[in-house]
Amino acid sequence: MEPVSRVSGRMAPLDRADVDTDQIIPKQFLKRIERTGYGPFLFFDWRAPGDFVLDRPEHAGAAVLVTGANFGCGSSREHAPWALRDFGFKAIISPSFADIFLANCYKTGLLAVTLPERQVRHLIDLASEDPSAQVTVDLEKQEVRGEGFAYRFEIDAFARECLLGGLDEIGLVERHKSAIAAYEAGRATWLPAVK
């Protein structure tokens, strides 16, 4: 994974709560066996009627999605962060994320950041009123800043380290091979194996 430390750019506001993964990437696009190419299908059903907020010219090329609480609820499909990334987003700001979605974002190198409702509201309003407003999501400083504001965010320390270092998680786990083997040797004999 490429290291991620800072994302700067314009914001796109998606002012909805409980956005589920079926909306982010509908199931008919989960049939691909590749990890890329999902961008055109992001929010497919919402975009179909036209004039969806992400398709408005003033938000074209936005790097940061700002959105409502419980973003990414529903299924475990990693296709959701893949689609957001392929569409061009590098960071997402919300008051809260569903657990599996958040983990999937980190693995995809998408900077998913939680801020209090009030601050997210400010960002959504700002992006709607002034689509050219720039923000920086700074993972090193744990801060979202723009003109006249700087919001500190908390993030799991280990996830932060992995993102900053672009660490290969499989490689990290493989370093504990002997601990894994030791655990394996002590497993109860009745535990099932698949035949």
Add this chain to the structure above:
Amino acid sequence: MSEANKAQESKEEYERAGRTSHVELEYYRSGRAVGCVSGTNFGRRVCVELSFPMPKTLAQKLWDSHVVRVAPGEPDLLYVDLHLVHEVTSPQAFEGLRLSGRRVRRPDLSLATMDHNVPTQGGVRAADDLSRRQMETLAENCRREGIPLYQIGSRRQGIVHVIGPELGLTQPGMLIVCGDSHTSTHGAFGALAFGIGTSEVELVLATQCLPQKRLGDLAVTISGELPLGVTAKDIVLGLIGRTGTSLGQGHLVEYRGSTIKGLSMEGRMTICNMSIEWGAKAGMVAPDETTFKYLEGRPSAPKGEAWESALEYWRSLATDPEAPFDAEISIDASQLEPHVTWGTNPGQVAPVTGRVPQPRSDTDERALKYMDLLAGTALADIAIDRVFIGSCTNARLEDLRAAAQVIKGRHVHPKVRAMVVPGSTSVKRAAEDEGLDLVFKAAGFEWRNAGCSMCLGMNPDILAPGERCASTSNRNFEGRQGSGGRTHLMSPPMAAAAAVTGHVVDVRELL
């Protein structure tokens, strides 16, 4: 004094003595399990062990018994006992392995099946090209890595969360993962089970391990006798109606209480299945005689002496009396009614005797618009076009029996198209042995082959835009069952009742 308080007091005492700064409280719950107060004193790391045994919740016991490694500031490394794999979330994981030259560490602890996009009639030939490619890719990956696969046409094929339990592979005390959020279903056996993303699937394939941050503990205590016509599905829908869709975030949930004790394994699975719909990472029920009876004699259950040793261990898997939960929710089951969703998330739900509520948020308003419903409409007046009895929530034998009981001697309403999709090929066979298929077919239901089917509509079974469906599945998200389709979640008897009357109806009127 609770153990947590004791630990807190020691921490404060330690701080008062001026020996540390920035002392943080950490629990090392692994192995010999003691508390530990640690921090830094002028840059030097110090740690004081607290010498009391800590009472643990079931979830903590399950967690601790799978810890391969703990390190401060890092997630715990957990060992996975069973990794379930399906065609949709695995191809990129296998591809990742190939690109990095890695192999599957424990193919014998992995099991693959085809469920999400299999056609439920006409076999593999009925699948579209992309679905077929996905199925072929899974077969090829399993062949290369030696992973057992129950593919379409196999006697053991079925929805991944239905076949694990029925094969006896899902057992108490295990850690089970799958690239699917409803993996929480397996928690009904007293297992720790949760969904993971594709990168994590790759990680588990390669290492059989998963780094996980410790999570909080919630208890949901459900007591009282379930009234006639009220099912496990109504318990969990009623619960989500109270909690909303995200209260469980960051938590492992234990369902307990007299109602849970009285439920069959099927009912417990239905409840654990929908844990994710209120945001919880996993749901579980402590194993008991009902669990053991279900498991005994199943193909992968331990036999003979192994069964006895397993049983002894399984009996220890209960929450200790004083173990602390972060919060507890109590539900009086005797007051529950059959529930129906009216909106586009499972939290937008009400008793069938109620009305579509006044919108309280933008989300509600959008939901009513999408569902084409007016606030104040009696739920029982909502006409439906389709009925789907299926999914990993409600397509086991007991569910089909309950639906058949309502349907027997009645006929599907002329304006309704109804189908039953058994959760697995074994469920289908067992139902046919009892003649349930004949009951459904005589009533005008389509009787299909096993798969996820219209739960998510990746195969040809989908709603047309605007169609309204009474469904026993778990998600009523916009477009979930087909673009523009409208889903009302309910129990199998309620869906059966809707099929024969042509509208949402209180099943108790038909019993």
